[in-house]
Amino acid sequence: MVAGVLTIFLLINANVFCRFVLGFSLAFVGEVNEFSIIAITFAGMAYATNQARHIRMTAIYDVLPFAWQKSLMILIHLSTLFIFILLFVFSLRYVQAVHQLGGIYPATRIPYSAVYSLAPAGLFLCIVEYLGVLIINLKEHQLYLATSITQEPQTHVKLEEDS
Amino acid sequence: MIAMTSAVFVVMIVLLFMGFPMKIPLTAATLAVLLVFYGGEVHPAIVVQQWIGGITPAALVAVPLFVFAAEIMTRGQAADRLLDFVMSLIGNLRGGLPIATAVSCTLFGALSGSTQATVIAMGGPMRPRLIQAGYSPSFSTALIINASDIALLIPPSIAMIVYGVVSGTSIGELFVAGIGPGLLMLILFSVYCLFVSNPPANEAATLPRLQKLRSLRRALLPLGFPFIVLGGIYTGIFSPTEAAGVCVLYALILEAFVYRELKLDDLLRCALSTGLVTAVVFTLVGAGAAFSWVISFAQLPQELVSNLLGLNADSGYWSIMLSICLAYFIGCMFVDPIVVILILTPILHPIAIQAGIDPVLVGVTVTLQVAIGSATPPFGCDIFTAMAIFRQSYWQVIRGTPPFIVLLLLVAFLLLLFPAIVLAPRDWVFK
Numbered sequence: 001m002v003a004g005v006l007t008i009f010l011l012i013n014a015n016v017f018c019r020f021v022l023g024f025s026l027a028f029v030g031e032v033n034e035f036s037i038i039a040i041t042f043a044g045m046a047y048a049t050n051q052a053r054h055i056r057m058t059a060i061y062d063v064l065p066f067a068w069q070k071s072l073m074i075l076i077h078l079s080t081l082f083i084f085i086l087l088f089v090f091s092l093r094y095v096q097a098v099h100q101l102g103g104i105y106p107a108t109r110i111p112y113s114a115v116y117s118l119a120p121a122g123l124f125l126c127i128v129e130y131l132g133v134l135i136i137n138l139k140e141h142q143l144y145l146a147t148s149i150t151q152e153p154q155t156h157v158k159l160e161e162d163s
Numbered sequence: 164m165i166a167m168t169s170a171v172f173v174v175m176i177v178l179l180f181m182g183f184p185m186k187i188p189l190t191a192a193t194l195a196v197l198l199v200f201y202g203g204e205v206h207p208a209i210v211v212q213q214w215i216g217g218i219t220p221a222a223l224v225a226v227p228l229f230v231f232a233a234e235i236m237t238r239g240q241a242a243d244r245l246l247d248f249v250m251s252l253i254g255n256l257r258g259g260l261p262i263a264t265a266v267s268c269t270l271f272g273a274l275s276g277s278t279q280a281t282v283i284a285m286g287g288p289m290r291p292r293l294i295q296a297g298y299s300p301s302f303s304t305a306l307i308i309n310a311s312d313i314a315l316l317i318p319p320s321i322a323m324i325v326y327g328v329v330s331g332t333s334i335g336e337l338f339v340a341g342i343g344p345g346l347l348m349l350i351l352f353s354v355y356c357l358f359v360s361n362p363p364a365n366e367a368a369t370l371p372r373l374q375k376l377r378s379l380r381r382a383l384l385p386l387g388f389p390f391i392v393l394g395g396i397y398t399g400i401f402s403p404t405e406a407a408g409v410c411v412l413y414a415l416i417l418e419a420f421v422y423r424e425l426k427l428d429d430l431l432r433c434a435l436s437t438g439l440v441t442a443v444v445f446t447l448v449g450a451g452a453a454f455s456w457v458i459s460f461a462q463l464p465q466e467l468v469s470n471l472l473g474l475n476a477d478s479g480y481w482s483i484m485l486s487i488c489l490a491y492f493i494g495c496m497f498v499d500p501i502v503v504i505l506i507l508t509p510i511l512h513p514i515a516i517q518a519g520i521d522p523v524l525v526g527v528t529v530t531l532q533v534a535i536g537s538a539t540p541p542f543g544c545d546i547f548t549a550m551a552i553f554r555q556s557y558w559q560v561i562r563g564t565p566p567f568i569v570l571l572l573l574v575a576f577l578l579l580l581f582p583a584i585v586l587a588p589r590d591w592v593f594k
Contacts, residue, residue: 002434005227005441012228012408033224040227041218041449044442053443054184055499055544061182062557072181080187086194087211094208119211 007036028107035115042122049129052145069151070143074134081130084123091120167200168463176497185499189450193457200461210453217452217505218445221404222328227441228407229319232388232414233275233284234433239418239425241385242284245270248382251375258353258360260296261303264289265310265352269345272314274388274410277321278537279440279548281311290553302359304553305538305563308545309571310352312534315500316345319392319407322530325448325501329508332522334403335396337530339592340523343584344531344574351570384417397592444501451505464510476517483518484579487511487525488532495536499544504533527585528578535571538564 011029048054061069099113132147143151171192178188190210197207236242249267253259267285275281286307293303315322318338327334391413395406418425458464468474474486490511494503508529515525538545540561549560578584 002431002438005231005434005437008224008227009231009408009411012224012405030221033221034219037218037224037227037445038215040438041442041445044438045446048439048443048446051439053439054186055443055447055547056182056184060180076181076183076187079191080184083187083190083194086207087190090208091211093206094211097208116215119215 005036005040008033031105031108031110034105035110038115038118042118043125044122046122046125046129049126050146050148052149066143070137073143073145073151074137077130077134077137081127081134084127084130088120088123088127091116091123095120164463164466167196167461168466170199171196171458171463179497185502186446186450189447189454189502193450193454196457196461205460209456213453213456214449217449220328222324222334222402223445223448225319225324225404225407226321226444227437228404228411229275229321230277230280230440231433231437232407232410233277233280234437235411235414235418235425235430236274236385237280237284238429238433239414240422241274241414241417242271243288244378244382245274245385246285246288248378248386251378258357260289260293261298261306261356261360262353264293264303264306265313265349265356268307268310269313269317269349270386272311272317272320272345273392274385275314275319277440278308278311278314278534278545281314282308282545282548283552286311286549287552299563300555301559301563303563304549304555304560305567306352306356308538308543308549308560309564309567310349311545312538312571313345313348313352315530315534315537316341316348316527318342318389319403319410320530321444322500322504322533323526324403325504326508326526326529329505330512330522330526332526336523336589336593337526338393338396338403340527340585340589341530343588344527344578347577347584348571348574351574352567355566355570384421388413447499447502448505451502454502455506455509458506459509468510468514474514476514478514478518480518480520481579483515483520484525484528487515487528488575488579491529491532492536492539495533495543496539496541500533500537503536504529521582521586523589524582524585528575531571531575531578535568535575538571539568540564 011026011032014026014029061072064072095113095117098116099111101112103112104110105112105115129147133144136144136147145151174192174195175188178191179185193210194207197205197210246263246267249263249270252263253266254263256262264285267289268281271281271285272278275284286304290300290303290307293306294300314320318341320338320341323337323341324334326332327337388410391409392403392406395401395409396403401409415425415430419430474483478486490507491503494507498506512522512525516522537543540546546557546560549555550557553560
């Protein structure tokens with residue numbers, strides 16, 4: 001992921017430099033950027049799951065008692081796991097179909113299917129994470145948002161009194 | 164058709180309110196339509212194809228780059244120097260502290276293009292100062308999250324990039340056109356701050372002119388960012404995406420070599436955090452693209468727009484623009500702005516264009532609504548950022564927002580009434 005971000009940054013600047021100073025453009029920049037974006041998104045999706053960095057609407061969740069929160073979180077993890085398994089299967093099918101068509105990127109001559117297979121890889125890591133957190137939550141008393149991250153007890157109690 | 168429409172929206176809203184991660188309601192609704200209503204007709208692998216298609220337009224490469232530049236500056240000195248400069252200029256006036264907060268947020272928006280980065284970089288240091296000066300925590304938080312929304316309108320802006328990609332509107336033109344309404348927001352916020360301000364005795368003492376000059380000199384290099392972005396795009400030296408790349412380079416040179424604050428370790432940490440933010444945004448972009456494809460396939464948009472709203476190209480300027488405002492505003496109350504742009508733009512943009520409304524005006528209006536929505540309950544990404552950074556509960560964060568939302572709606576109304584706020588700067592630069 002770090003490599004992806006740095007690659008995009010370096011290539012974009014190299015391309016501006018080449019076009020503006022040397023007078024020609026680098027044809028592969030667009031393609032490599034596309035690989036990087038796909039890599040960042042799917043690797044990052046797995047990392048975000050691992051870090052419990054989701055965009056969620058927690059207005060109702062926050063005011064629920066702990067037992068409810070915990071059951072709701074188990075339900076959320078279970079259904080998310082189900083949807084990700086579906087997505088994983090579909091992405092495998094998609095990569096397979098692309099592979100059979102056999103297209104390649106014109107400048108770098110890398111097959112589309114090789115790059116797109118990052119999608120099932122990232123989704124698979126998410127599945128592992130969701131499965132892990134689901135099992136931990138069923139076993140332990142504490143509420144886990146991800147396998148390594150627990151919810152701080154009652155974060156919504158007053159941290160700062162409004163004047 | 165009615166069964167499908169209601170199924171889609173019920174699934175989305177129920178899952179959303181239960182606290183599911185944003186991408187799940189979208190994906191669940193997408194899969195539900197495909198599997199339940201079109202089982203066998205379309206292979207559901209199309210969802211994955213649309214995800215990948217949604218995140219790979221070349222212009223979107225600008226998003227991680229602007230985030231990266233903002234990360235570097237937030238970790239380095241640029242943010243502090245800007246803040247010191249603004250404080251030395253107006254910190255000692257009546258209402259100076261809250262106004263300085265708004266101005267700093269606007270300036271940082273011109274550097275970074277991300278509201279969340281602005282909340283972090285400017286809100287972090289300013290909020291304690293505001294509270295120390297006697298402003299209530301709820302006012303301070305509301306001021307910071309709403310002023311950070313100005314970052315969406317002041318170029319560079321991630322929302323505008325996404326809008327430009329989806330609708331085919333020139334991102335460069337959108338950037339220039341956003342400046343007017345952005346400044347208008349700043350002015351209205353400042354006036355409001357004047358009214359609610361504490362007596363100046365509470366605030367910083369007057370600084371000698373020499374010190375003001377010194378803080379200007381310290382902030383001079385960070386102030387160069389807008390010139391790179393705008394100057395580079397307008398002279399045609401580089402595209403908006405490349406401007407983003409050059410911004411990263413500039414930020415890197417500034418922090419690592421001029422201020423010598425940033426170490427290699429920090430740089431890698433910035434890149435990691437950029438990757439994470441990008442992944443979270445692009446996961447939504449992908450899920451939104453898939454959802455958008457499915458509802459277009461099912462022809463839900465046409466159904467909604469023509470039958471439910473009775474909207475078409477002959478509806479006239481006001482009804483079209485008001486419908487656009489309302490649709491995006493309501494959308495952003497529930498879903499992430501990026502998703503709203505992805506879903507609603509293909510539905511509403513063509514009608515506005517057919518009716519002869521300037522695409523740039525539509526784009527800026529949409530961006531403004533999206534900015535308002537980002538800080539409007541129940542769902543606003545700025546609200547969540549503020550909750551995380553200031554360690555406040557949801558209700559504490561939103562308590563102070565209503566006056567700001569009224570001001571923002573006033574800006575939206577002025578924009579529709581006087582489109583020149585948007586179009587005059589654009590025409591001046593491009594025609």
